[in-house]
Amino acid sequence: MKNMRGQAGCFLPIFLAAVLGWGQTQKPREITVGFAIENTRGERWQTDLEEFQRRAAQLGAAVVTRSAEGDDDLQFQQVKEMLAGGIDVLVVLPHDTEKAGRMVEAAHDRHVPVLSYDRLAHNTPVDLYVGFDLFQVGVLQAQTLVEQAPKGNYLLLGGSPLDFNSKIVRSGQMKVLQPLIDRGDVKVAGDIWVPEWSATQAYLLVTEALKKMDAPPTAIVASNDSTAGGAIQALEDKGWSGKVLVTGQDADLAAVARLFEGTQLMTVYKPLSGFARTAAEAAVKLARREDLGPTVAVPNGDQTTRAILFAPIAVTRQNAKDTVLKDGFQKIETVKQALSKDRQAELER
Numbered sequence: 001m002k003n004m005r006g007q008a009g010c011f012l013p014i015f016l017a018a019v020l021g022w023g024q025t026q027k028p029r030e031i032t033v034g035f036a037i038e039n040t041r042g043e044r045w046q047t048d049l050e051e052f053q054r055r056a057a058q059l060g061a062a063v064v065t066r067s068a069e070g071d072d073d074l075q076f077q078q079v080k081e082m083l084a085g086g087i088d089v090l091v092v093l094p095h096d097t098e099k100a101g102r103m104v105e106a107a108h109d110r111h112v113p114v115l116s117y118d119r120l121a122h123n124t125p126v127d128l129y130v131g132f133d134l135f136q137v138g139v140l141q142a143q144t145l146v147e148q149a150p151k152g153n154y155l156l157l158g159g160s161p162l163d164f165n166s167k168i169v170r171s172g173q174m175k176v177l178q179p180l181i182d183r184g185d186v187k188v189a190g191d192i193w194v195p196e197w198s199a200t201q202a203y204l205l206v207t208e209a210l211k212k213m214d215a216p217p218t219a220i221v222a223s224n225d226s227t228a229g230g231a232i233q234a235l236e237d238k239g240w241s242g243k244v245l246v247t248g249q250d251a252d253l254a255a256v257a258r259l260f261e262g263t264q265l266m267t268v269y270k271p272l273s274g275f276a277r278t279a280a281e282a283a284v285k286l287a288r289r290e291d292l293g294p295t296v297a298v299p300n301g302d303q304t305t306r307a308i309l310f311a312p313i314a315v316t317r318q319n320a321k322d323t324v325l326k327d328g329f330q331k332i333e334t335v336k337q338a339l340s341k342d343r344q345a346e347l348e349r
Contacts, residue, residue, distance in 0.1 A: 030060055030061065030062060031059075031060070031061040031062070031088045031089065031284050031287040031288065032061070032062050032063075032064060032085075032086065032087045032088050033056055033061050033062070033063045033064070033087065033088070033089050033091060033280075033283050033284070033287070034063075034064050034066075034079070034082035034083070034085075034087035034089070034090045034091065035049070035052065035063055035064065035065045035066070035091045035092075035093075035117075036065075036066050036068070036075055036078055036079050036082065036090065036091070036092045036093065036094075036103065037049065037065060037066070037067050037068070037093045037117075038067075038068055038070060038075060038093050038094060038095035038119075039067060039068065039069055039070050039095070040065075040067040041069075044250050044252070044272075045093070047272050047276075048117075048118070048272055048275070048276045049065065049276075050276075051272060051273050051275075051276035051277055051280075052091075052276040052277070052279060052280045053065075053280075054277075055276065055277040055280035055281065056280040056283070056284065059280065059281065059284045061280070061283075061284050061287075064082055064085070064087060066078035066079075066081075066082065068095055070095055070196060071095070072095050072096050072099050075092075075094070075095055075103070076099075076102055076103055076106075079092065079103045079106060079107070080106055083106060083107060083110050083112060087112060088112065088287035089112060089113050089114075089115065089283050089284070089286045089287035090103070090107045090112055090113070090114045090115070091114075091115045091117050091279065091283050092104075092114060092115070092116060092117060092121065093116075093117045093118055093119055094116070094119055094121050095162070096162040096163070097119050097120065097121055097122040097162070097163055097164035097165070098122050098123075098162065098164065100116070100121030100122065100124060101121065101122075101123070101124035103121070104121055104124045104125065104126055105124075108125070113127040113128075113286040113287065114126045114127050114128075115127065115128045115129075115130060115279065115282060115283050115286060116128070116129045116130075116131075116305075117130055117131075117279055118130070118131050118132070118165075119131070119163060119164065119165050120164060120165070120298070120300060120305065120307075122164040122300065122301055123300060123301025123302060123303070124300075124301075125303065125305075126300075126305055127286055127306070128282055128286060128292065128295070128305075128306050128307065128308070129298060129300075129305050129306070129307040129308075130275070130278060130279040130282055130307070130308045131165075131307065131308075131309060131310070132270045132275070132309065132310045132311070132312050133309045133310065133311055133312060134165050134168040134169050134172065135168055135169075135171060135172040135175075136172060136311065136312055137169050137172060137249055137268050137270075137312045138168070138169040138170060138171060138172020138173035138174075138175070138176075138223075139172040139173070139175055139176055140172075140266075140268055140312060140313075140314040141169075141172075141173055141221060141223070141247040141248075141249070141266070141268065141314075142172070142173040142174075142175075142176035142177050142221060142247075143176050143314075144247065144265060144266045144314050144316065145219045145221065145245055145247060145265065145266075146176060146177070146180060146186075148219075148245055148265065149218045149219055149245055150180065150185060150186075151180075151185040151186065151218075152186065152187070152217070152218025152219060153186075153187050153188075153189040153217045153218050153219075154177065154186050154187070154188055154189060154217065154218060154219045154220075154221055155188075155189045155190045155192070155206070155209060155217045155219070155220045155221070155231075156170075156173070156188060156190065156191045156192065156221050157192050157194060157202060157205075157206065157220055157221060157222040157223060157227050157228075157231055158170050158191075158192065158193040158194065158223050159193070159194060159197045159223045159224060159227065160193070160194065160195055160196050160197050161193045161195070162195075163197070166193065166197075166223060169223045169249070170223070173221055173223075177221075189209070189213065189217045190209045192205050192206070192209060194223075194227045194230075197223075197224055197226050197227060198226065198227075198230070199226045199227065199229045199230040199233075200230060201230065202222070202226070202227040202228075202229070202230025202231050202234075203230035203231070203233050203234050204230075205230075206220070206230060206231045206234040206235075207234040207237065210234055210235070210238050210240070216235070216238070216240035216243045216244050217244055218244070218245065219244060219245040219246070219247075219265075220235075220244055220245070220246045220247070221247055222246055222247050222248055223247075223249060224248060224249040224250055225248040225249060225250045225251070225252040225254065225255035225264075225267055226250075226252070227248075228246050228247065228248035228255060228258075228264055228267075229252075229254055229255070229258075231246060232246055232258065232263050232264060235263075236263075241263050242261075242262050242263050245265040246263070246264045246265055247264075247265060247266050247267070247268075248264055248266065248267040248268065249267060249268040249270075249312075250267065250268070250270065251267045251268070251269040251270070251315055251324045251329060251330065252267070253330055253334060253335065253338065254338065255267045256315075256320060256324055256325075256330050256335050257335050257338035257339055259315070259316060259317045259320055260317055260320070260335070260339055260343045260346060260347055261339060261340070261343055262317075265316065266314055266315060266316045267315050268312045268313065268314060268315065269312065269313040269314075269315045269323050269324050269329065270310065270312050270313075271310070271313075271327065271329065272329070273329075274310070275310050278308060278310075279308075282308060292306070292308075295307055295308055296308075296309060321347075332347065335347065336348075
């Protein structure tokens with residue numbers, strides 16, 4: 001009996017350790033990320049989503065995605081369905097940043113943290129914003145223009161009036177342009193906001209604006225590459241393409257080709273692979289209630305929001321090879337296919 005009691009005494013701690021998992025490294029449970037994206041159409045958002053999903057999978061997280069195709073009510077419904085399905089964190093790229101508060105509120109009612117992706121849900125308490133420094137995007141666009149043409153008639157072409165990001169980009173543009181406007185060096189030939197950031201809408205709106213002009217404007221301050229493309233098509237119809245300095249943002253394939261064709265002066269490159277990966281890492285940390293690391297505070301209506309901001313890069317024909325092409329964001333061979341033979345030779349040099 002004495003020996004058996006001794007043996008039982010030895011077995012008891014082992015038994016308890018097995019039951020309670022003492023001394024073992026616990027594998028974190030799988031996280032489910034709900035990604036509510038306003039629209040998956042277009043080169044930019046497809047690239048973002050693929051990189052986000054790839055990094056989340058590496059971290060052991062499953063990603064449930066829903067595309068609202070530009071419908072605010074549908075996006076809200078999709079978010080409610082994902083929350084009911086048991087997601088651990090909500091990542092939202094809102095269609096209308098002013099209406100995003102109801103999605104944030106629905107998530108917080110279920111104690112689910114919210115990461116606002118690329119577009120900051122306006123004046124609502126999101127837990128984290130991951131985006132680019134959009135004020136600096138506007139500064140880069142306007143600064144590149146005024147370096148080429150410090151005087152002249154400028155047509156302002158903003159993004160969607162429903163997207164608060166459009167206003168941030170514009171504020172960056174105006175920081176550079178307003179002193180020149182005040183001096184009379186730059187005259188505003190028109191101020192246009194483009195619904196849905198649509199190339200088609202940009203084309204139609206710029207076409208109407210150009211009808212009122214006897215000569216081409218000096219510059220078109222297009223806030224992204226899609227609207228730039230629409231504006232350039234309108235210029236081509238008037239025979240003015242290549243005579244007007246046009247800005248952009250996103251370093252889309254067509255825009256990079258236009259840099260070498262000479263129809264677009266610049267675009268803004270936002271290295272998306274690192275951006276999307278960082279957002280995926282932050283989403284998983286939010287779900288697990290882990291420390292996010294260094295963040296900054298950005299104004300958001302009557303409050304501030306924690307943010308991870310990335311720096312944008314101005315890209316012109318002169319530095320495209322050392323930025324978007326060197327990084328592989330756009331492939332040289334693919335860009336060449338979109339160019340005339342004369343411009344292909346320039347790209348190869």
